[in-house]
Each structure stands twice: as C-alpha cells, then as structure tokens.
Amino acid sequence: MLRDAMDQAKLAGATLHNFHGGLQLRHNKRISCELPIERAAPAERFYVPLLQQSGQEAQPIVAAGQHVLKGEAIGCVEHLGSGYLHAPTSGTVSAIGTHPISHPSGFDGRCVVIEPDGLNQWTELHPVDNWQQADPDVLRQAIRSAGIVGLGGAVFPTAHKVDEASRRGIHTLILNGAECEPYISCDEMLMREQPASIILGARILQRAVGARRTVIAIEDQMGAVHQALQHALRESAAAEIDIVKVTTIYPEGGEKQLIQVLTGLEVPSGGRPTDLGLLCQNVATATAVARAVTEGKPLVERIVTVTGSGVRRPRNLLTPIGTPISVLVEQSGGYADDAARLVLGGPMMGYALASDDNPVIKAANCILVLSSDEIRPPQPEMPCIRCGECARVCPAVLQPQQLQWTVRHGLWDETVSAGLADCIECGCCDFVCPSHIPLVEWFRHGKSELRRLEAERLAADSARQRFEAREARLDRLKQDRRRRMEEKKRALGDGQEKQKRIADAIERARSRRQENP
C-alpha cells in the first residue's frame, strides 16, 4: 500500500485535491504589500535569544566584552545536531543576560546582547564553490553550519530535515509558498521580489537531498508571484521545477494539508512527509539555503511583515535577528491610536506578546498589531451545544467538541484515542465555536499534560527499574556472602583440625592484644 502511495506522491501537483474542513478568511494581505521590502533601521542594541527553536537553548560561545563580526557564531545548538547561532551585526557583546525572548510562554530568557559598531562588517565567509558539482554532503553541511531553520514558523532545524530526507530517499521537494494565514505577506513579497533566489534554493535543496523534482506551491490569488516565478524559472532553464497554484483556504499552508492538496494523500498519523517520499520546505528557507551555499552567509536576517490596523504604514522589512520589535513598529509609522494587541505570527496561530521589547527571532514571520476593531472583545464561555461546527472545519478530521470534553475532565486515555496528537492547533474550531470555548487552549493544555504524564511515567519506570536492579544486586551480594561463608566453613574441615584452628586463632588474637594494650 505504501508503495502505491509513493507512486501517487510522485504525481504531486498534477491534479489538485481537497482537504477536510478549513476556513475562508479575510486575507488582509494587500495592506502590507504596497511598499517594497526595505532593510530594517539599525537598532541600538540587538538581543539574540539563545532559545530560538524547538529543544534546548543554545550554549553561548562568546563572552561579554568580546568583539564579534556579522555572521560569526555566537552560540552552539546541540538539539538534533542543528548547528549554530550567529551574530546579526558586527559589534561588541555587552552582556549575556536575561531579557524578553519572544517565546509563547512569555517568560524571559538568556540573550546575547550586542552593541553594534555600525560597520556591519561580515566575518570571513566560506561559500561552496560550484554547487552544481558539489557533493550533497557538503551542501548539507553548509546548511547545518548556517544555522538554518524552517522559516514558515515551525523553526524545525532544516539540516535535520534534510539529513533525514537524504537518508530515507525522497523523490519530490515541495516548496511551500501557500502563506495561508491572513495578514502575513513576507513570503509573497519575497517570491515577488527575489524569485531567482527561490529557484536557486530549490535546485540546491534538490541536489542536497537527491530529489528528482520540485513543486513550488503558491496561492491562486498571488498573480504577480506566479509571473515572477515563471520568469525566473525560464531564465534558470531548470526543467524539473513546477509551479502549482492552489486554492486559497486556511490552513492549506500547513505541511500536511498542502501535501494532501497536491497529492491526495494523508501523511500517516505520527509520521513524516518522508514516509511518502516528500520533503516540504518554506520558500524563505529555500532562499536562506541559496544564500548559505552560494555566498556562505549564515541565517542572520529574515523578512518580517509588520501589519494590522494597529500600525500606520504596514510593510515588509528585511530584519536582522535580535532587532527589538519597537524598531520595526516605528519604521512602519508607529502605533495607531486604537492598537490593542501585539501578536507574533498571524491572527490564527500567532501568540500575543506583552511588550515590544521582545526581539525578532528566526520564527518571526509577522508582527501583527491588531486594533480593537479587529479583535473581538472577550466573550463569556457558554456550554457546548454540540452544533458540530468545529468538526466540520477541522482539517485533521477530529471531533474538537469531544476532545475538549475529554481534556477538560482529564480522561487521558480517551484523549489519546480521540487523536489529540493529530491536532495541528490551526484554530479553525476555536474561530467558529459559537459558545466561545477556547478549544485550542484546551488542546495545548492537554498536550502539555500528556507530555508531563509521559515524563512522569518514564521517571516512574526508571525508578522502578533502579529499585529492581538494586534489589537484585543486594540479593546477589547476600548469596555471594553466604556462598563464601560456606566455602570457608568447608575449608575449616571438621573434628580435631577444626578445634585446633579455632584455638590457634584465639591465641593469635590474645597475643596481639597483649602487644598493643
């Protein structure tokens, strides 16, 4: 069966399919597409969080007072072998201290604080010569040392994904340009302005993982993007790349949904696209790969959409990682009077920040400032009336109303079998719920509870194993001792000889006591 699926996956993009549920949302993208991408104004201080991706935070490899150049490694990430964190500009490390880190938890974390020297001077760069002939290993190594992560928002280390893909063997690379969340336009603007670098990135990635073809998926509303990419494609004369327009419906930019749209196949629950011979990468990630390989430049900046009715001049800015959000907002005309919420990411999946001191991180595709008109005032939660609207819009074909019930009541076995792990937290159910039940929040809570229970179970298991091992060891020692005693007893022999030996031993002890009283 999997073989059939693999064959079907090879036809990705030939015919388009539907996924279950989804929402047609108001895009609100045009407002941020009017101005071209511009470089962000230089910040007075850069705060580079050591925690930028899944897993643990990076280990700093610079010290306060040290001078660094742009692109120099300042942190080492051990999680999934994912490489390095780099200085976004040249300057002096003023401290490694605690600062807001744009994390969903809202907690502060450790940041490398850099005082720029204003020269913005690159460190020595090591591009890969002639990538067309380079060994795929070398290309993957270049991706690793450039610290590239998925720029669509998931920030999964690209090197790890690419390694796995090349190990398992894939046939098709999918570049995800279906930016389905409302308001966000950084990928759209990138594809419009730098289509050649995307095509280049696609070809490099294709070589790095050994894929035979690439499908670039864009939304059907991106007319200018399609023209630009087509043009770049003709110039590069790469035959094995197709551009496919998919219908705009949220959340089709989700990896699993996009694969279903392109191939009609579902990524198995708990599985990866590589199970179908596919690798999915965001278009911005592809340009980062192109830059890392052909110029040797690590990932130190990204395009960030600054938008929403809460800013006066929405736009896209090419922003060094670590730039405080306040700098971007100021460059976008400042806050409107009715700005009410500051969100990192889109309105459906992004998380609210408490202040604009938070820095731009690798995951930051959008700074969304919503006005009070755009957000609905919080409304009291009402009982679920089982209208079933949540189930109709769920792209994972779950029953959110039953799921929230099992989570709320702590029925963890039922929660697992109802498929909580398959929830992608797209927020569709939450959006439509007429009873204003914060479904996604319950699901996040459920997931973290399940993680905690799993950790507890593992801890209990290992404690039990330790206990059993200790018992076994003590038992073994006891047996050993008994055996030794028996052996000694046997060595003593019996009768007269035994008596004599005992007498000798007593005599020895007595004489020793007389010598040292």
Next chain:
Amino acid sequence: MNDSSIRVTASPHVRSAESTTRIMWSVVYSLAPVVAASIWFFGPSAVLVLLASVAGCLITERLFGSVRSSLADGSAMITGLLLGLTLPPGFPLWMAFLGGAFGMAFGKLIFGGLGQNVFNPALLGRAFLQAAFPVAITTWPSKPESWWTLQGDNLALPLMSPVVDAATEATPLGNLKFGDNPVITPLTDLLFGTTAGSLGETSAVLLLLGGLYLAFRGHLNWHIPVSILVTVYALSGLFYVIGISQFPPLFMLFSGGLMLGAFYMATDMVTSPVTNKGCWLFGIGIGALVVVIRIWGGLPEGVMYAILLMNALVPFINRATQPRKFGSPPRRVAEKKKEGGP
C-alpha cells in the same frame, strides 16, 4: 504602545461573529410566522396556551438554572414555544404551565442545563402531559363562531379536569385512523393549516419556510429533516402501494406534527448526532418509527415518541459514526491490525 492597553490572550485572535445566543434567538425568530399562524387560526386561546408554556419554562429556568443569566441565551424560550406549539388550542393553561416546568426541570436542568440533556426538553414536557392528561391533550374543539371566543376549557382551575365540550373535531390523522367514516383531508388544507390540530402542527408551509431559513443560516443540519421526510415518504408510499396502510404518502408528510418535529424538534443540536452520517441514521430511525407508530400504534400520532426514542440512541450513534481521523488507516485495515497484531 501603552503597555496597559495590550491584552495578552491565546490564539486565535480573530473569531467568527456567531454565538450560541444568536443561534438560539434566530430559531425563536424563525418560529414567528408559525406562531402568528396559530394565533390567526385559533384566536386568543393560542396566545394563552403559548404564554402559559413559555412562562412555565422561563420561570423554572430562572429559579433552578445554574447560571443567573441563562434566560438570555434563548434556549428556555425555544423550549416553551415548541412545547406550546404541540398542544391543542383548548388545553387548560395550568397544564401547559406544568408541562413547561416539567420539561425544563426534568428534561434539561436535572442533567446540568444547556448542552447536557439527553432528551428534547419540549418533547419530554409533552410526553409528561400525554401521560398525565391523555384526554385533555387529545381533545380538539371545533372552531368557535367568533375568533375572540376561547376554545375548549383554557381557564380550567389548577388540578381540575377540563370540562369537555361536546363539540369536538378529529385531527386529520385521528380521523383517518379512528374515525367512523375516515376521510383523507385534502392536501391544500394540510399545507396551509385549515384543519384541526395542535397549535403549530397545522401549517406545513410556514414550518417548511422557517426550517429553510434556519438551514440557510447554517443553524440546522439539513441531513436530519431530509432523511426523516424521505424515509416517511418512501416507507409510507411502499405500505400504501402494497395495501398495508390507508395513509397516502403525501398525506403522511403534511399531517400531524411531522414538519414541526422534523425541522424543529429532531434538529435540536444538543440531542441530535454530531456527524452527518449519524444524522442520516438518526433521521431514518425517526422516519421509520413515525410510520410504524402511525400505522400500527395505538396513537394517531407518533412523531414525539419517535424522536424521544432516537434521542436516547444518540450517544451510541455518535460512537458508531466517528469519522476516520486524518492520517490514520482505514477502519478495516486498523481492525485487521488489531486482530492480527500482538
């Protein structure tokens, strides 16, 4: 940005404008034409009976509901109106009030209020009245001379049986089933409601319009009424053709409480299945039970019991019709794995 003006909340940050309260009130509004028609046909009696059953529901909800503001959500109002519409115009008011109170207390609040109940509260109230006052609830007074005259014995004192007027009339269903000389009521009378019957049972056209409005607004799962009506039509057509039953299929569709039941009672979101597949099963079950009760049962009408019986099966239907989750293997494969696996 002024820090005190920022609210940190969980995503999503945008929401649809729909709300449970709005859904409930639009159901109430969609009943307005039916209510108006019942007043037009039955005069002040209709107003009094509806008021009494609504009062029974609202007062009980207010007294025993767990949330003080629960009256505002409109659900008690719906129950009261629907119960009132299933009662005959000459029904004693104290009984209507009691029915509303019973339906609300034992059909809904005892389970934990909105969203928790197993049975449709309005129908449970009516089932109670049917059991307690079988004569009063099946007495259909003849139309009085003047529109202003009260029908039957609306004002019977509490705990007193109503004085049964000699001049009564049979409903189309009762007439055809138990009448001395059974007549099939013409379809036009059934469609526009110029027949004897409960307040809201008579005008099939207005019920259909209200139902269509709700379906259009997305507040009603059309699978349920469609499967009920198709099943009733097909089954009764079959029985009529092979000569088992004397009810023609179109007569079946438009008489009695079928329209009210199919569009307003069976579609109650709380007491109907969540999946579309489940809704088909639910509707087919109701349709079949309606036909069976009407043809072979001891009562002229079977919509109420058909829906209540199927309400009880909803949890099982829900469990049996769970859709396949994204990325999980087809059910057959999964079961095979389970059987063959370790």
